[in-house]
Each structure stands twice: as structure tokens, then as C-alpha cells.
Amino acid sequence: xxxxxxxxxxYYKVLLLIPILILVxxxxxxxxxxxxTGDIIHKDISLTGGTSVTMYIQxxxxxxxxxxxxxxxxxxxxxxxxxxxxxxxxIIIETTTDGEEAKLILEEHFGFELIEGENSNFEFxxxxxxxxxxxxxxxxxxxxxxxMAIVIFIxxxxxxxxxxxxxxxxxxxxxxxxxxxxxxxxxxxxxxxAFLMLIGYSVDTDILLTTRLLKRKEGTLNxxxxxxxxxxxxxxxxxxVAMLIALFVVRSxxxxxxxxxxxxxxGLAFDLLNxxxxxxxxxxxxxxxxxxxx
Amino acid sequence: xxKPLSWKIWLxxxxxxxxxxxxxxxxPAFLQKGVIVSSLEQDSLLYSQxxxxxxxILSINDNPISDLDEYHAIxxxxxxxxxxxxxxxxxxxxxxxxxxxxxxxxxxxxxxxTRIKLGLDLAGGSRALVKAENKTLNAKEINDLVAITSNRxxxxxxxxxxxxxxxxxxxxxxxxxxxxxxxxxDLKKLISEQGKFEAKIGEDVVFIGGxxxxxxxxxxxxxxxxxxxxxxxxxxxxxxxxSITLSGDAAKKHAELTDALSVNATPQGNxxxxxxxxYLDEKLVxxxxxxxxxxxxxxxxxxxxxxGTGATEEEAYINAKEEMKKLQTILITGSLxxxxxxxxxxxxxxxxxxxxxxxILFAGLAALLAVAIIVFVRYRNIKAAAALLVxxxxxxxxxxxxxxxxxxxxxxxxxxxxxxxxGTGIDQQIIILDESKESTIMSLKQxxxxxFSIILGAYFTVVVALIPLLWAGAGLLKGFAIxxxxxxxxxxxxxxxxxTEMVKRFGE
Numbered sequence: 001x002x003x004x005x006x007x008x009x010x011y012y013k014v015l016l017l018i019p020i021l022i023l024v025x026x027x028x029x030x031x032x033x034x035x036x037t038g039d040i041i042h043k044d045i046s047l048t049g050g051t052s053v054t055m056y057i058q059x060x061x062x063x064x065x066x067x068x069x070x071x072x073x074x075x076x077x078x079x080x081x082x083x084x085x086x087x088x089x090x091i092i093i094e095t096t097t098d099g100e101e102a103k104l105i106l107e108e109h110f111g112f113e114l115i116e117g118e119n120s121n122f123e124f125x126x127x128x129x130x131x132x133x134x135x136x137x138x139x140x141x142x143x144x145x146x147x148m149a150i151v152i153f154i155x156x157x158x159x160x161x162x163x164x165x166x167x168x169x170x171x172x173x174x175x176x177x178x179x180x181x182x183x184x185x186x187x188x189x190x191x192x193x194a195f196l197m198l199i200g201y202s203v204d205t206d207i208l209l210t211t212r213l214l215k216r217k218e219g220t221l222n223x224x225x226x227x228x229x230x231x232x233x234x235x236x237x238x239x240x241v242a243m244l245i246a247l248f249v250v251r252s253x254x255x256x257x258x259x260x261x262x263x264x265x266x267g268l269a270f271d272l273l274n275x276x277x278x279x280x281x282x283x284x285x286x287x288x289x290x291x292x293x294x
Numbered sequence: 295x296x297k298p299l300s301w302k303i304w305l306x307x308x309x310x311x312x313x314x315x316x317x318x319x320x321x322p323a324f325l326q327k328g329v330i331v332s333s334l335e336q337d338s339l340l341y342s343q344x345x346x347x348x349x350x351i352l353s354i355n356d357n358p359i360s361d362l363d364e365y366h367a368i369x370x371x372x373x374x375x376x377x378x379x380x381x382x383x384x385x386x387x388x389x390x391x392x393x394x395x396x397x398x399x400x401x402x403x404x405x406x407x408t409r410i411k412l413g414l415d416l417a418g419g420s421r422a423l424v425k426a427e428n429k430t431l432n433a434k435e436i437n438d439l440v441a442i443t444s445n446r447x448x449x450x451x452x453x454x455x456x457x458x459x460x461x462x463x464x465x466x467x468x469x470x471x472x473x474x475x476x477x478x479x480d481l482k483k484l485i486s487e488q489g490k491f492e493a494k495i496g497e498d499v500v501f502i503g504g505x506x507x508x509x510x511x512x513x514x515x516x517x518x519x520x521x522x523x524x525x526x527x528x529x530x531x532x533x534x535x536x537s538i539t540l541s542g543d544a545a546k547k548h549a550e551l552t553d554a555l556s557v558n559a560t561p562q563g564n565x566x567x568x569x570x571x572x573y574l575d576e577k578l579v580x581x582x583x584x585x586x587x588x589x590x591x592x593x594x595x596x597x598x599x600x601x602g603t604g605a606t607e608e609e610a611y612i613n614a615k616e617e618m619k620k621l622q623t624i625l626i627t628g629s630l631x632x633x634x635x636x637x638x639x640x641x642x643x644x645x646x647x648x649x650x651x652x653x654i655l656f657a658g659l660a661a662l663l664a665v666a667i668i669v670f671v672r673y674r675n676i677k678a679a680a681a682l683l684v685x686x687x688x689x690x691x692x693x694x695x696x697x698x699x700x701x702x703x704x705x706x707x708x709x710x711x712x713x714x715x716x717g718t719g720i721d722q723q724i725i726i727l728d729e730s731k732e733s734t735i736m737s738l739k740q741x742x743x744x745x746f747s748i749i750l751g752a753y754f755t756v757v758v759a760l761i762p763l764l765w766a767g768a769g770l771l772k773g774f775a776i777x778x779x780x781x782x783x784x785x786x787x788x789x790x791x792x793x794t795e796m797v798k799r800f801g802e
Binding site: 079092116125144147150211264 | 370418421437440458459460461462463468470640641642643644645653654656657658660661662664665668669672706707709710713714717718720721722724725728732744747748751752754755756758759760761762763765771774778
């Protein structure tokens with residue numbers, strides 16, 4: 001440990017370059033992404049709307065989902081029942097695939113022509129979340145972040161350590177967002193929730209670290225960092241393993257949950273970097289320069 | 295000698311028992327056989343025979359019915375039929391006999407095994423396609439309608455709903471509404487009321503519902519209440535009142551109109567010659583006397599009152615509360631710009647299939663087990679790993695208990711909230727375990743206290759981050775926010791102290 005400790009003493013400021021470079025890249029990428037798409041994420045059907053085809057046939061929902069999943073984008077299959085007899089009256093196929101194209105695919109699959117008003121209906125749904133609500137939601141997330149920041153300031157009452165916590169939480173979210181965009185994943189309302197969950201997950205370890213470094217006096221600074229590292233990585237790793245296992249189990253049956261777990265898993269991985277490099281380095285710098293001054 | 299269990303552990307046990315009661319009911323609902331009547335029209339045959347919503351059908355023509363499949367199997371074997379058949383429905387308290395040649399006009403549902411209500415995406419619900427009566431709406435108008443409607447249904451306290459604009463191939467615009475749990479009948483009732491509110495003095499409108507005229511509506515206990523109930527000829531009547539704040543313009547209008555009125559002296563006091571009449575959908579709801587002091591004065595505070603009636607005092611009280619809520623909602627959101635017409639009304643299956651809940655339980659258990667194994671490997675302590683598992687499971691049970699108690703519709707986002715809770719919960723338990731093992735001279739108690747200061751810090755940051763979500767985006771993320779707040783609060787107040795106590799016992 002002694003050797004590692006010395007190494008860290010020597011290079012901790014240099015280590016900060018890693019997150020800084022990634023952050024710079026993220027800002028540039030996001031700026032570019034925004035100029036191309038006019039938004040910071042790819043939106044999925046729940047945020048953009050799509051085509052909804054009602055077919056007056058009886059069919060097995062699960063079978064259909066399996067058969068069509070690869071052909072129609074963002075597919076949802078739902079059944080319509082008769083109120084009294086509970087007999088299936090129709091199925092609804094929701095997709096973001098363009099209406100004409102979807103029609104051809106469905107005709108090919110079922111082997112009969114779809115006639116509007118007779119055996120089927122085509123409708124175009126708008127988004128559940130209208131544009132103004134979407135904007136409201138983004139503002140709410142900003143406010144949520146702001147509130148979080150205020151509590152952190154109240155908690156530690158010192159500017160630099162509090163800012164460090166906030167910067168690393170922000171970096172977690174930004175880096176995750178950019179990676180998701182690069183992967184081309186479409187974000188649903190559930191995905192937005194996942195980003196919010198990240199706020200909670202990322203500040204946990206940062207608060208642990210900052211409390212132990214600033215409010216405790218046992219052992220050397222490096223000793224305390226190392227102890228926090230042990231606790232903190234256990235925390236993050238348990239969460240990460242739990243998320244990955246959940247991801248593996250749900251992958252086959254729920255794209256929404258897959259998305260939530262995916263976002264959190266990526267976020268937790270970045271949290272390892274941002275807590276143990278970004279936050280530790282800033283904090284160590286702060287504590288050491290304060291000691292020097294005294 | 296064994297130490298007696300601390301109150302913290304008892305608190306956890308008590309909460310667990312209460313939660314299980316809230317989830318399963320007493321006697322447990324999953325032991326109950328039959329199907330429950332969820333909706334029947336007042337002009338139906340069975341209604342006239344005495345059947346009511348909420349009754350449980352136990353058998354038809356002496357064939358016992360244990361679930362929904364059996365109910366439909368029996369009826370579909372008999373109908374449609376050429377001639378009238380005799381049907382004897384047996385419920386707990388009575389027998390209803392009808393003669394009919396088609397499937398009876400009622401909607402039944404299986405008796406749910408738990409009191410946990412599932413949301414739209416997990417349980418499905420009713421779906422209505424709506425258009426304006428006698429008017430073709432363009433895209434912008436339909437978007438406005440969607441915004442007002444979702445706002446209104448939200449104000450009404452229906453959280454689990456989806457409202458979106460739809461257009462068909464011929465370019466007509468509609469509004470699609472889906473509501474979890476609600477029967478089509480409920481949905482019809484909700485949609486068909488336009489909710490046009492007008493307050494008039496004589497023929498002049500003083501103010502209407504909506505935020506142009508009404509700045510705020512009092513809804514807390516101080517500003518809105520049921521004032522009392524009285525016996526009348528046929529049952530009971532309960533009166534409600536609440537205060538509203540008018541906008542400056544509406545107050546000016548009020549001042550101008552009252553200024554022109556004369557004063558009548560009555561034994562009860564001096565009032566103006568005209569009353570303030572409140573109309574809802576062009577029907578008079580109540581007439582308020584205006585006291586002399588308000589004549590020509592710019593006043594922004596106005597008390598609105600009305601009443602609800604019922605056969606029993608309880609029914610009248612509930613109706614009065616509902617009427618009050620309806621009026622408040624309309625005053626806040628304003629009326630819908632058009633009278634609406636339902637084009638299609640259906641029951642729809644959930645996006646996430648039947649297996650979803652089981653699969654998610656399986657995923658959850660697998661993840662939990664993995665966490666327990668990591669904790670065991672890391673701390674070499676089987677008791678700690680077991681305590682962690684017990685704590686997390688109790689936390690889930692208590693969250694579900696509270697959810698069923700407050701009639702919360704659990705949707706996918708709520709499940710995400712539970713996941714968030716469990717995740718941060720486990721993190722905090724690891725902090726407790728780690729701090730308790732710190733090799734300092736402090737007592738175990740002091741160490742645990744220190745652990746708690748970190749936990750409280752994390753708790754408050756998460757709670758404040760969730761608060762804006764209760765309102766934003768028409769409450770879309772409310773499910774997530776509420777479940778998470780409940781979850782982490784339960785964690786900090788109940789399960790974390792109990793876990794600390796368990797760790798203490800191993801330590802000694």
C-alpha cells in the first residue's frame with residue numbers, strides 16, 4: 001500500500017486529466033449531436049409517437065411479438081377485448097416504422113390485404129409527452145440537480161469539496177448520456193427516470209468519501225481515501241452486479257427495463273471513475289493545500 | 295442470556311405485519327373464490343334483480359365459479375342462444391334470476407389476490423377514442439385539448455393515465471385516453487362532462503373556471519372543508535365550502551357589478567339585491583348571498599359553497615367531497631373547449647404482458663442473491679449477508695404495503711422507484727457494515743451513529759432531487775418520485791435502524 005500511496009501522491013493531479021479530457025469530448029460531441037438533431041437524446045416511440053395498426057383478428061400476442069420484433073421498429077403488441085365476453089376483438093400493433101412500410105410488412109406476414117376500415121385501421125399517435133411536457137421534464141431534472149447541489153452545500157459547508165461532489169455527479173450523467181447517444185439507444189420516459197436514479201446512486205459514494213476525508217481525523221489522508229475506496233467500490237460493485245444480473249434476466253422480455261438497467265449500469269461504471277479519480281483528486285488537492293497553508 | 299429484542303426490531307416487525315395485512319387483506323383475498331362485478335348499467339336486467347357493483351358471484355345455475363375463466367366458459371357454452379335461458383346468479387347474500395337469450399350485460403373481473411393495484415402498463419385498462427361533438431378539430435386544437443384534459447384528469451387525482459393525440463388516414467384528429475383500472479363506464483363519465491363553470495350576477499358573468507380568472511383554489515384543510523350534514527326529507531345533505539382567489543381583472547369585474555346593486559336588509563343581515571350564481575355546465579349549483587360590505591369593493595377572496603346528497607349520512611358526505619373535488623378541479627383547469635363525444639370505447643391489454651410481474655420478481659431475487667453473495671465474500675460473515683437480505687425484503691414488503699394502503703397504481707416507473715430504493719438501501723447497509731468494523735477506539739454505538747450521518751446526507755439529497763418531479767410533465771414521473779420517496783423514507787426511519795440493531799447484536 002505504501003508504494004501505491006506514493007504513486008498516488010505523485011500523480012493524482014495528472015489523473016484528473018482523464019475525466020477532464022472525457023468531459024471535453026462529451027461537451028463537443030453533445031454540441032455536435034444537438035446541432036444535428038436539435039435535441040440531446042434520440043427519443044423513442046413514447047416520446048415521439050408512431051403508427052398504430054388495429055387489426056380485427058384473433059392472434060397470439062406473444063407469438064406475434066416474437067415474429068415481428070425484428071421487422072417493425074419499437075414494436076408493442078396489445079389486445080383489445082370485448083367488455084362482456086372478454087373475447088379478443090382485435091390486436092393493436094404499435095411501431096415507429098412508417099405507416100406504408102408497416103402495412104407491407106404486416107400484409108406479407110399475415111398473407112392478406114389490409115383494407116382500411118374493413119379489417120384494419122391505421123392511426124398515427126402523437127407522443128404521450130407533448131413537447132411542452134418534455135421541456136418541463138428537462139427543467140424539472142435541472143431543478144432536481146440544483147436542489148441536490150444545495151443540499152450538498154448545506155451538508156459540507158465548504159465550497160470546493162461540495163463543488164467536487166456536484167461535478168462528479170454531473171460528469172456521471174453527462175458521460176452516460178453521451179455514451180447512450182453514441183450507442184444509438186433511443187430514450188423513453190423510463191430512460192429519463194434512469195438518469196434521475198443516477199443522481200441518487202452517484203452522490204452516495206461521493207458523500208461517503210467527502211465525509212470521511214473532511215470530518216474524520218483517524219489515520220493519514222491516504223489511509224482514509226483507501227478505506228473509503230474499499231467501502232465505496234463494494235457499494236458500487238454490488239449495485240453494478242445486481243443491475244447486470246437484472247439486465248441479463250429482463251433482456252428477453254422488457255425493452256423498457258433493459259433501458260433502465262443499461263443506463264444505470266453505464267452510469268455506475270462512470271461513477272467509479274468520477275468518484276475515485278475526479279472527486280478524490282480534487283478533494284486531495286484541497287485538503288493538502290489547506291494543510292500546507294496552516 | 296439472550297438480550298431482549300430492541301424496539302427498533304419490534305418496529306420493523308410491526309410494520310411488516312401491517313404491510314402484509316394491507317397487501318393481502320383480512321381474510322386473505324387470495325383464498326376468496328368467485329368473480330367480482332365491476333360494472334353494470336342501471337337499466338340492466340340484473341340490476342333490477344338487485345345485483346350491484348362490487349358483489350361477488352359465487353355460482354351460476356349451481357355451477358360454482360372460482361375464477362374468470364370458469365365464468366366465461368359457462369356463459370360462452372350457453373350464449374348466443376335462440377331461446378331465452380334461465381340464469382341463476384348466486385352471490386354471498388342473494389340469488390338473482392333472469393331470463394335472457396344473450397350474455398348478461400355485466401362486466402366482471404377476477405378477484406385480485408392482493409390489494410396492490412397495477413398500473414396501465416402492467417394491468418391494462420380502458421381506452422377511449424374521443425372527438426369533439428359537431429366540430430372537426432385541427433392538429434393544434436387537438437393538442438390543446440390533450441393538454442387541458444391530461445391536466446384535468448391529473449388534478450382529479452387520476453395519475454395512471456395516458457392522453458395523446460391521434461390522427462387517422464383520412465386526416466381526422468382524435469384524442470386517445472387510456473386509464474388503468476377504471477371501467478369504461480367510469481371513463482365515459484369522466485370524459486362526457488365538459489365542466490364549463492360560470493359565476494354570474496344576474497346575466498353578467500363575473501368569472502369562469504381556469505387560471506385567467508381564478509388565481510388559486512384552496513384545497514388544504516384550512517381553506518376547504520365539509521361544513522356539516524343535515525337530515526332532509528329523503529336522506530341527508532352535506533354542505534362544503536372552499537375559498538378561491540380571483541385574479542385582478544376578475545376582482546375588478548366583481549367590484550363593478552356589485553357596485554350597481556342595491557342593499558336589502560334582512561333579519562340575518564344586510565345583503566345585496568342579487569346573488570352570485572354558480573353554474574356548472576349551465577346548471578345552477580348554488581347561489582351565494584353577497585354581504586353588504588362587498589359592494590363595489592375590489593375583493594379577491596371568495597368562498598365557494600355547494601352540497602352533496604345521499605341516502606345515508608356517509609353517502610352524502612362522500613358525494614359532497616366528490617362534488618367539491620370536481621368543482622375545485624374545474625376552477626383550476628378551466629372547462630374543456632368543446633363538448634366531447636366518444637367514438638370507440640374498449641378494454642385494452644397492457645403493453646407489458648402477464649408474465650411481466652413474475653419475471654421482474656425473478657430478476658429481483660436473482661440480483662438480491664448476487665448482492666448477498668458479494669457481501670458474504672467481502673465480509674466473511676453469513677449473518678451480515680442474511681441480515682441484509684432480510685432488511686431488503688422487508689423494505690420491499692413495506693413499500694408494497696404502503697402502496698396498497700394509499701391505493702397507488704404500481705406501474706413500471708414505480709417498479710423502477712423500488713429498484714432505486716433497494717439499490718441505495720444496499721449501499722447504505724454496506725456503509726453501516728463497514729463503519730461498524732472500523733478499528734478505532736470508538737464504541738460500536740458511536741461508529742453506527744457516524745454511519746447514520748452519512749446516510750442522512752444521502753437521504754436528503756435524493757429526496758430534494760425527487761420533489762420537482764411530483765409536478766413536472768403532467769405528473770408523468772410522479773409514480774417514480776412517490777415510490778422512491780416512500781421507499782427511502784421507510785429505509786431511513788424503519789429498516790436501517792433495524793439493520794443497525796442486527797449488526798450490533800452480531801458485534802456483541
